[in-house]
Amino acid sequence: MDGRIVRGAGMLALAAVVGTGLAQAQTAAADDKTRQLYQARCAMCHGADGVPKPVAKTAASFADPAWAPTAEAIVAVVTDGKGTKMPKFKGRLTPEEIQALAGFLLRLKDAPKP
Numbered sequence: 001m002d003g004r005i006v007r008g009a010g011m012l013a014l015a016a017v018v019g020t021g022l023a024q025a026q027t028a029a030a031d032d033k034t035r036q037l038y039q040a041r042c043a044m045c046h047g048a049d050g051v052p053k054p055v056a057k058t059a060a061s062f063a064d065p066a067w068a069p070t071a072e073a074i075v076a077v078v079t080d081g082k083g084t085k086m087p088k089f090k091g092r093l094t095p096e097e098i099q100a101l102a103g104f105l106l107r108l109k110d111a112p113k114p
Contacts, residue, residue: 034100050108062108074102
């Protein structure tokens with residue numbers, strides 16, 4: 001077998017591993033940013049762990065495995081608000097931040113419980 005092919009394949013494999021590590025680091029940074037956004041904008045009512053505080057006692061528990069909205073439904077509620085207590089965040093958060101929050105909320109129910 002030609003040595004150049006073997007070296008080329010090795011470099012390709014190395015690039016894939018490095019690329020995967022970089023993607024994982026970027027995902028972790030994005031998750032951390034979204035977690036901070038949740039803490040700043042949502043946790044005061046919905047709780048740090050997704051379990052509503054008394055002020056939002058009628059809100060869904062994001063930590064409940066039975067809670068199963070679609071990402072689109074979450075985006076709609078965060079964007080446009082709901083009822084008199086859930087404010088709309090359209091114009092206060094970017095569509096990308098709202099989409100990231102939807103994904104974060106869907107992952108909360110699968111998070112390990114202490």
